[in-house]
Amino acid sequence: MSPRPATRLSRLVRPARWRGRFSGWVVAIASVSLLIVSLLATLSPAQRRPAATMPSTTSSAVRFQTVDVTLDPKGRPIAAYQIEFIADADRVKLVGVEGGDHAAFREPPYYDPAALSNHRVILAAFSTSADLPRTSTRVARLHVQVSGDEEPRWSAKLIVASSDTSDSIPVEVSVSEGAMP
Numbered sequence: 001m002s003p004r005p006a007t008r009l010s011r012l013v014r015p016a017r018w019r020g021r022f023s024g025w026v027v028a029i030a031s032v033s034l035l036i037v038s039l040l041a042t043l044s045p046a047q048r049r050p051a052a053t054m055p056s057t058t059s060s061a062v063r064f065q066t067v068d069v070t071l072d073p074k075g076r077p078i079a080a081y082q083i084e085f086i087a088d089a090d091r092v093k094l095v096g097v098e099g100g101d102h103a104a105f106r107e108p109p110y111y112d113p114a115a116l117s118n119h120r121v122i123l124a125a126f127s128t129s130a131d132l133p134r135t136s137t138r139v140a141r142l143h144v145q146v147s148g149d150e151e152p153r154w155s156a157k158l159i160v161a162s163s164d165t166s167d168s169i170p171v172e173v174s175v176s177e178g179a180m181p
Contacts, residue, residue, distance in 0.1 A: 060147050060148045062146070063146050064143065064144070064145055065144060065178070066144070066177070067175055067177060067178055068176050069083065069085065069123070069142065071171050072174070073134060073161065073163075075135075076134065076169045077133070078137075078162075078163065078171060079128075080125065080126035080162040081123075081126075082123070082124040082161075083122070083123050083173055084156065084157050085154065086120050087120070087144065087154040091147050091150075091152050094118070094119075094143070094144055095145050097109065098140070098141045099140065100137060100138045100139040101138045102137045104127035104131060104132050104133060105127060105140075107125070108140070110123070142178075
């Protein structure tokens with residue numbers, strides 16, 4: 001007898017042996033799956049939710065308000081400015097910027113829109129108008145989202161200010177809570 005028929009016979013028997021091992025794994029996986037499903041069925045819907053979607057029991061108040069940025073050029077005409085506005089990063093989010101009161105700065109200042117999601121933004125504006133502000137003037141109104149009950153902290157500092165003759169001028173910068181429109 002040649003070894004070939006034995007080889008063929010072992011090939012015919014082998015799949016049955018693998019089927020037995022495979023069916024054991026299927027039974028084990030099915031049993032574990034059934035156990036998990038039955039455990040989930042005993043939990044309430046609130047317990048089935050992942051922790052990230054569970055409602056928070058300590059929600060902080062969220063409100064919107066405005067912050068006015070005022071420049072005082074002390075009698076000199078102000079034609080251009082660049083300021084940096086900084087707020088409490090954990091509680092304040094800048095959501096919008098609008099222009100000022102004086103006609104020379106009525107349009108919103110230039111700023112990086114990506115900075116709106118951060119706690120810091122640089123505002124800049126210039127005017128070629130013949131009528132420039134010489135007294136304290138609101139040059140921008142910032143719209144902010146504040147979380148928490150405490151009063152937020154913010155500040156603004158002057159980077160540069162210029163007169164109509166392109167001379168650098170000293171300007172006093174102030175920020176205050178503005179009126180909601």
